[in-house]
Amino acid sequence: MNEKPLDPRLERLVAALYGESSEEERREVDRLLAEDPALRREWDELGEARAVLARLDADEPAPSFVFLADPAPARRRGGGPWARLRDALDRLGPVPAWAAAAAAIAVAVLAMNGFRVERIDGGLALRMGEPTRVLEAPATGPGLGSYGEVAGVPETGPRGEPDGAVVPYLTRDDMRGYSSEMFRSVTALLSDFGRYREEEQAARMQAMYQELLARQDDAYQDLRGRIEALGLGLLYERQESDRRWQDAIGSGNREGAAPEPTQPADDSKEMKQ
Amino acid sequence: MSDEELVRLSRAGDPHAFNRLAARWEGSLYRFARRTLGNSEEARDVCQETLIRAYRNLPRLREGAKFKSWVHHIALNLCRDRFRSAKSRGDHLSLEDVSNEAEGHGGPGRPAAEAADGDAVRGNLSAVLESLLDRIPAEQRACLLLREVHGFNSEEIAEITGVPAATVRTRIFYGLKAVRRVMESRGLSIEDFR
Numbered sequence: 001m002n003e004k005p006l007d008p009r010l011e012r013l014v015a016a017l018y019g020e021s022s023e024e025e026r027r028e029v030d031r032l033l034a035e036d037p038a039l040r041r042e043w044d045e046l047g048e049a050r051a052v053l054a055r056l057d058a059d060e061p062a063p064s065f066v067f068l069a070d071p072a073p074a075r076r077r078g079g080g081p082w083a084r085l086r087d088a089l090d091r092l093g094p095v096p097a098w099a100a101a102a103a104a105i106a107v108a109v110l111a112m113n114g115f116r117v118e119r120i121d122g123g124l125a126l127r128m129g130e131p132t133r134v135l136e137a138p139a140t141g142p143g144l145g146s147y148g149e150v151a152g153v154p155e156t157g158p159r160g161e162p163d164g165a166v167v168p169y170l171t172r173d174d175m176r177g178y179s180s181e182m183f184r185s186v187t188a189l190l191s192d193f194g195r196y197r198e199e200e201q202a203a204r205m206q207a208m209y210q211e212l213l214a215r216q217d218d219a220y221q222d223l224r225g226r227i228e229a230l231g232l233g234l235l236y237e238r239q240e241s242d243r244r245w246q247d248a249i250g251s252g253n254r255e256g257a258a259p260e261p262t263q264p265a266d267d268s269k270e271m272k273q
Numbered sequence: 274m275s276d277e278e279l280v281r282l283s284r285a286g287d288p289h290a291f292n293r294l295a296a297r298w299e300g301s302l303y304r305f306a307r308r309t310l311g312n313s314e315e316a317r318d319v320c321q322e323t324l325i326r327a328y329r330n331l332p333r334l335r336e337g338a339k340f341k342s343w344v345h346h347i348a349l350n351l352c353r354d355r356f357r358s359a360k361s362r363g364d365h366l367s368l369e370d371v372s373n374e375a376e377g378h379g380g381p382g383r384p385a386a387e388a389a390d391g392d393a394v395r396g397n398l399s400a401v402l403e404s405l406l407d408r409i410p411a412e413q414r415a416c417l418l419l420r421e422v423h424g425f426n427s428e429e430i431a432e433i434t435g436v437p438a439a440t441v442r443t444r445i446f447y448g449l450k451a452v453r454r455v456m457e458s459r460g461l462s463i464e465d466f467r
Contacts, residue, residue, distance in 0.1 A: 006443040014442040018420065020427055048463045049449035052456065053421040056402055062303035063317060180288075187329070 009039065017046055124172075280337030291331070295324050298341060301423055302348050308406060308418050309352045319355065323348040339432070342425065346433040349415055356411060401461065408455045413448035416441055 006014075009032060015021045016029040033040050107115075114129045274293070282290035302323055307316035327344050334343055406414055412434070419425045419433060427445075431438040456462065 006439075006446055010446055011439060011442050014446050015427070018427070018445075045453050046446070046449045049452040049456075050421065051463060052402070052405070052452060053417060053449075055398060056308075056422050062300035062320075187325075190329075 010042065013039065013043060013046070017043070017050070275338070276340040277337035280331065280334060280340055283331055291328055294327075294340060298344055299324065301341075302344060305345060305418055305423060306348050306352055308403070308422070309349070309411065309415055310355055311403070311407060315355060319348055319351045322351055326351075342429045342432050345419065345423070345425070346435075349433055352411075352415070401465075405452055405455050409448055409451045413444045413451060416444040417448040417452075420445055 012021065012025060012029050012032075016026055021029065033043055110128070114127075116127050118125045118127055276294065276297075279290045279294045283294065299320060303316055303320045306319040306323075307313055310316055310319065323344055326347050327340075334340065406418075409417070415434065416430055419430045420427075425433065427438040427441045430441045434441065436444075
């Protein structure tokens with residue numbers, strides 16, 4: 001972004017506004033503020049803007065993104081269920097008096113209606129009314145699968161209680177475990193994807209290199225073949241040229257030769273006269 | 274336990290340590306992302322992605338004591354990616370737009386329609402503040418939020434945003450000026466926020 005460069009005095013002003021100046025710099029700023037009314041107005045306006053922003057809710061509720069499993073279940077950390085309940089309440093923060101009174105009334109009403117908290121498999125279950133027994137889940141027979149055998153699938157079907165009662169529920173520990181498993185799976189998936197992509201890219205580059213070598217070899221062989229063909233052609237042309245030259249010389253000799261004599265010349269008679 | 278100790282434990286393989294780090298800073302990350310992007314759903318995505326990246330890249334963090342600055346730096350970069358892909362709000366203004374708005378429509382004597390708008394929103398302080406932040410350029414808004422809401426100093430904000438500390442102070446100055454201009458253009462005063 002194109003921001004106009006700040007006047008050094010204004011930069012020192014901002015530093016002093018947030019207490020980031022040394023003592024000497026702060027004295028300098030105070031002196032400038034005393035001497036320059038315009039700077040003083042800037043200082044006041046900046047302070048007012050800060051006062052407005054200070055009304056932003058710093059404690060705005062935020063959703064929880066904690067998704068790593070707690071490796072130490074609550075029972076191994078000690079302190080019992082009451083200590084854990086206290087911890088949970090402490091995390092909620094201060095509660096208004098009217099909310100606390102409403103909660104107390106609600107607890108009293110629930111208690112009168114058979115509300116109870118039971119401990120199940122490392123977690124807590126909230127129950128109302130008289131305990132009821134649920135029919136046990138049918139035993140798995142031939143051809144029937146089990147949710148527990150499928151990795152990573154939350155088991156929402158009935159689970160067995162120590163006393164034999166079967167109650168359908170999903171505990172907090174289960175959710176934490178599955179969240180942790182999901183996170184580990186996602187992390188492993190991302191790592192595998194990254195590794196696979198790198199391997200794939202390396203394989204592609206290797207394939208491209210091999211193809212390039214093959215193309216270069218083909219081009220070389222083609223060029224070599226053409227050169228050889230050209231050489232053979234030149235050799236043939238030379239041979240033809242030599243043959244034609246020999247033929248031409250041969251025919252020229254035959255045409256320019258002296259006619260065959262019919263009798264031998266009598267040179268001795270002419271000499272004697 | 275300090276951030277530095279939790280980072281050391283997490284590097285040693287203790288997932289509970291990273292759990293505590295995430296729980297400690299998830300709120301700050303979410304609020305920062307939501308006010309920077311102006312969208313709760315995108316802020317959730319940014320916050321989750323930030324924590325995942327922090328978990329995967331924790332070995333690269335040289336100083337465990339700077340975990341807070343580091344995760345906010347990751348969050349800010351993810352917010353910038355969102356801006357670039359134009360997935361967030363469409364009325365993002367440049368510095369020039371804010372200046373033009375202040376000069377063309379600000380100051381006393383503005384049209385009555387705008388006065389009515391200011392009256393309508395005056396009753397909801399949070400909505401007014403959010404609407405003020407909406408009109409500030411993104412980088413200035415980020416620096417202001419990191420300074421005013423999340424308590425980082427100029428040096429830390431410089432590390433988070435990747436610019437010199439002097440540039441951070443420049444952005445904070447112009448951001449505060451922009452807050453005042455937008456307030457004046459909407460007929461709001463400091464008294465409305467007391």
